[in-house]
Amino acid sequence: MTGDANGTGGDVILRLEDVNTYYGRIHALQGIDLEVQRGEIVTLIGANGAGKTTALKTVSGLLHPPMGKIIFDGADVTHVAAHELVRAGIGHVPEGRRIFARLTVLENLHMGGFTRSVAERSEDLERALTLFPRLRERLSQKGGSLSGGEQQMLAIGRALMSRPRLLLLDEPSLGLSPILVQQIFELIKEINSQGMTILLVEQNALQALNVAHRGYVLQTGKIILSDTASGLAANADVRRAYLGEI
Amino acid sequence: MYSRWVERLTDVSISGFLWAFRIVIVLVVVVGSALTLTQGKYSLATWIDLALNGLSLGSIYALIALGYTMVYGILGMINFAHGEIFMAGAFGGYFAAVGLAQAGLLNLNPLTAVLSVVIMIAVAMAVSTTLAVLVERIAYRPLRKAPRLIPLIAAIGASFFLQYTFRGLFGPGIYAYPAVDVLGEAVPLSFIRLRWVDVLVVVSAFVMMAGLYLFVMRTKVGTAIRAVSEDKDIAALMGIDVNRAIVTTFAVGAAMAGAAGVLYALMFRQVFFFSGFIPGIKAFTAAVLGGIGNVPGAMLGGLFLGQAESIGPTLFLDGFGVPSPNQLRDVIAFTMLVLVLVFRPSGILGERVTEHKA
Ligand SMILES: Nc1ncnc2c1ncn2[C@@H]1O[C@H](COP(=O)(O)OP(=O)(O)O)[C@@H](O)[C@H]1O
Ligand SMILES: [Mg+2]
Numbered sequence: 001m002t003g004d005a006n007g008t009g010g011d012v013i014l015r016l017e018d019v020n021t022y023y024g025r026i027h028a029l030q031g032i033d034l035e036v037q038r039g040e041i042v043t044l045i046g047a048n049g050a051g052k053t054t055a056l057k058t059v060s061g062l063l064h065p066p067m068g069k070i071i072f073d074g075a076d077v078t079h080v081a082a083h084e085l086v087r088a089g090i091g092h093v094p095e096g097r098r099i100f101a102r103l104t105v106l107e108n109l110h111m112g113g114f115t116r117s118v119a120e121r122s123e124d125l126e127r128a129l130t131l132f133p134r135l136r137e138r139l140s141q142k143g144g145s146l147s148g149g150e151q152q153m154l155a156i157g158r159a160l161m162s163r164p165r166l167l168l169l170d171e172p173s174l175g176l177s178p179i180l181v182q183q184i185f186e187l188i189k190e191i192n193s194q195g196m197t198i199l200l201v202e203q204n205a206l207q208a209l210n211v212a213h214r215g216y217v218l219q220t221g222k223i224i225l226s227d228t229a230s231g232l233a234a235n236a237d238v239r240r241a242y243l244g245e246i
Numbered sequence: 247m248y249s250r251w252v253e254r255l256t257d258v259s260i261s262g263f264l265w266a267f268r269i270v271i272v273l274v275v276v277v278g279s280a281l282t283l284t285q286g287k288y289s290l291a292t293w294i295d296l297a298l299n300g301l302s303l304g305s306i307y308a309l310i311a312l313g314y315t316m317v318y319g320i321l322g323m324i325n326f327a328h329g330e331i332f333m334a335g336a337f338g339g340y341f342a343a344v345g346l347a348q349a350g351l352l353n354l355n356p357l358t359a360v361l362s363v364v365i366m367i368a369v370a371m372a373v374s375t376t377l378a379v380l381v382e383r384i385a386y387r388p389l390r391k392a393p394r395l396i397p398l399i400a401a402i403g404a405s406f407f408l409q410y411t412f413r414g415l416f417g418p419g420i421y422a423y424p425a426v427d428v429l430g431e432a433v434p435l436s437f438i439r440l441r442w443v444d445v446l447v448v449v450s451a452f453v454m455m456a457g458l459y460l461f462v463m464r465t466k467v468g469t470a471i472r473a474v475s476e477d478k479d480i481a482a483l484m485g486i487d488v489n490r491a492i493v494t495t496f497a498v499g500a501a502m503a504g505a506a507g508v509l510y511a512l513m514f515r516q517v518f519f520f521s522g523f524i525p526g527i528k529a530f531t532a533a534v535l536g537g538i539g540n541v542p543g544a545m546l547g548g549l550f551l552g553q554a555e556s557i558g559p560t561l562f563l564d565g566f567g568v569p570s571p572n573q574l575r576d577v578i579a580f581t582m583l584v585l586v587l588v589f590r591p592s593g594i595l596g597e598r599v600t601e602h603k604a
Contacts, residue, residue, distance in 0.1 A: 062479055086485030098480045100473050111473050114466070115485035162485060 011038040012071075013166055013197050014059065019068030021051075021058045028054040029065065030221040036166065036199055041192050043200045043208040043229065045242055046218035052201040053095050055218065056168045059199070060092040061085045073165065087115050091164030095171050095201075097155040101144030105135055108143050108154055112161030121161070128157035131187075149180040156187070167191070169200045173207065185211050205242040209233040217242070264588065271585065274562055281565025288560065294438055296557045302444045302513060304552015305451035309506035310529030311536065311544035312458060313378075313499025319475040319539040320495045322394065326401040327381055328503060329526015330408035331374045335504025336423075336517040337412065338373030339366035343424040353427045363426060363446065363512070367505045374504025375497045377408070382496045387489070412519040420518040423511045447509045454502060455545050461498070462541055471495055475539075524576065528555075531583040537593025546594065555579055 014036040021029040028051050036042045044052050057063045059070060061082035070078045077085060100108050109128060113121040129136045132153040138146060146154060152172055159167060169188065173181040181204070189211050192198055202208035209215055209229045217225040217238060225232065232238050282288070310332055317325045346352040346362045353359060385404045389397045429443035462468040474481040474491040482488050510525060511517050532551045536543025558578045559571035568574070586593060 060483060062482065081487075082479075082482040083485050083487050086483065092483045094480060094483065098477055100476045100480070102476055103469065103472060107469050107472075110466070111469060111481070111484045111486070114470060158484070 012036070013038045013073055014199070015069075015071040016055075016059070017069040017071070019055075019058060019065045019070060021054055021063050021065045023054075028221055029058060031068070032218075032221075032223055034216055034223065034226075036197060038165075038197055039192075039195065040214060041188065041198045041200055041212045043202060043205075043212035043215040044218055045202055045205040045208055045215060045232075045238075047242070048203065049220075050218040051221045052218055053170055054221075056092060056094075056170050056199070056201055060090050060168055062092075086162050086164075089163075089165035090168065091159035091162055091166070092168040093155045093159045093170060093172060095174070097148075097151045099143040099146065099151045099154055099158075101142065103143055104140050105143055105146070105154060106139040108158050109135075109139075109161055112158030115162050120163075124161050124163060128160055131160070131191075132157050149176055149183075152176060152180075152184065156191075160191075164196075166197045166199065169198060171201055171203060173202065173204050181207065205238070206233070268589070271581075274566075278562035278565045282561055282563075283565075285565060287564065291439070293557065296560060297553065298438065298440060298444060300553040300556030301549070302447045302552070303556060304532075304549040305448050305455075306506045306510050306513075306525070306548075307529045307532045307551050308455060308545045308548025309451050309502045309509070310525060311532040311548045312455070312541065313496075313503045314530050314533040315536070315538055315541060315544040316462075316471075316495050316499045318533070319541075320471060320492055321386070321390075321397070323386070323397045324401060324530070324538075325386075325496075325499075326398070326526075327385075327404035327408055328378075328499070328529070329522035330405050330412075331378050331381075331500045331522070332503040332507045332510075332526060332529075333412065333517065333519070333522030334377050334408065335370035335374035335500075335507030336511040336521065337416065337421075337507075338504065339370040339508035339511060340421055340423060340517050342366045342369040343426075347424045352424060356428050359426050359428045363429075363508070367450070367508045370504035370508045371501040372504070374500040374507065378496045378500030378503075379493055381408075382493060387492075409519050409522075416519065418519065420516050420521075423515045423517060425515070426512065429512060443512050447513060450505065450509065454505060458498065458502065459541065459545075467491075467494060527583075528579050531579055531586075534583060534586050534591075535593055540593065543593055550594070551579060551582065554582060 012035055014034075016032050016034040019029055019032040020027065032055060034042075034044075034055075044055060046052050054063065058065055061077070061080055061084070064079060068078070069076060072085070072088060072090065075088070077088065080088065100111065103111065109125055110121065113124050116124060134150055135154060135157060138150065143151070143154065156169070156172065172184050172188070176184065185207050188198060188200065192211075200208055200212060209232055212229040215227065215229050215232045216223050217232065225235065225238065227235065310328065313328050313331070314325060317323065317328070343352060343362065343366050346365065351358045352362045381404050385400045386397055389400055429441065429446060431442055433440040433442055433445060462471065470481065470484075470486045471491050471494060473484065474486060474488050478488050481491070506525075507517075507522075528551060529548065532547035533544045534547070535550060536545070536547030555575045555578050559574045563571040563574060
């Protein structure tokens, strides 16, 4: 059962309260309130430049909001550094994949499991390679030599290596062929069905709303709408602005 | 109109000048070598001597160059204070040696002598590492997000600061390095002339380089350092403490430089507040030669520069009748720095730097 749009009650894993993030004087997030419950896929949709990436970076600690509060798993993590949030259970697959090009595929995966012990790591590695069998043949290849689709799989596999309890995905379908896009969304559903909570950022709003339970619409740094995924997909404004309907 | 002409003219004259420069260098190298070799003034044994000397010198440059290249790799800055870190290590080793000499251990017997050298190197590594970590913390970390030129200037400032601190502490005079007698003795080999100090320098330098290479390529922390060198934000998203990786890089580079400080001082038997400057710039040259940011490149660049400096003056210049060409070894090193920067800024091992930028 997915929570309702206002996110009252339930088992909340992530909550943003009036979060404001800046790049110098640019006010990129202007008072965001958002909630993700355990087991959900929540999607954040919005046009280019709306602040989706900024929102994820703020959650994972790459950016720190001078105003507002971020609660993860019951603890205030507003000022916790990114590398510590990995230990706390946040995994972030960044926009553009950002594979370590000069490290091998295996080294990339090992870095994903940096916070884990060597014994745990080999178990996680096996899991990641079961999920992405293509990577197994490429373990000793440099990350930079992979195709776009393989890099996306590596980016996701790498993030899973830390055994996160919340996975942030930033435009995982960007730049991939339609078949691969389909595969990625299938995969997102599969990971979620195994119990992973996911906060998914997408420009491909239709697909995102298809897999998500709930969604938020972001416009120039503000949340302008939030509803169940099906509610958003049926919303006339959303259809006009983000699903390409006139 | 006028300014465009001036621009064209400058372009033409610059590329003309560069060509002339290339041709002169090639001529000096080719004609000089031919003349020297045909005159047959030097025996094979002399060339071997020069090559062995170049090997000792080169392995020291290689050790120092690693620090430049690793810091460049992770921060994109040239740590101009690295020569002073090297000098500080040499001083640390000096005081350890004085203490050991007073305790009567330095030259008691070959075993205590070897142990003494090990202690000197350990002290030097500790001193250099401590200093480098402090410099990073105080002078570089606050400028991490500043434009690229700013940390460079801070590095030059740190270099001067350390030089004059040591001058203030120990005065402007040159300290004669305590002699470890066994090291001056010849290795009993009939076919080559070799002192034990050369054996010590080359063996310990190669052991340390191999260790460093394994550390960087095979360990979890080494891989984390490479990850941070490539992408700091993403490294943080892996759970890597970026500051710690950077400090570790400084520490490891400084440890190599500290050890090199003792080895160099054992070869040349002196240390003073300014004695890091020339070896520092030469090791920087070696790092650039190997492609700055590239770890094996720094090692190769150092070894190459050692040979160029040791064999080069005699081979290229003696044939022209240049008197005592060995006085010109510094000229060789700096000519090479200019040549590489002008003609192949990515260094011998090439493209890594540009890939890093992409
Ligand atoms: N590093 C940055 N420096 C300055 N402004 C930035 C930076 N990154 C993003 N922005 C600005 O912040 C706003 C939100 O960007 P972003 O979060 O990347 O949007 P989205 O991911 O929704 O496309 C945009 O106006 C963008 O120009
Ligand atoms: Mg974005």
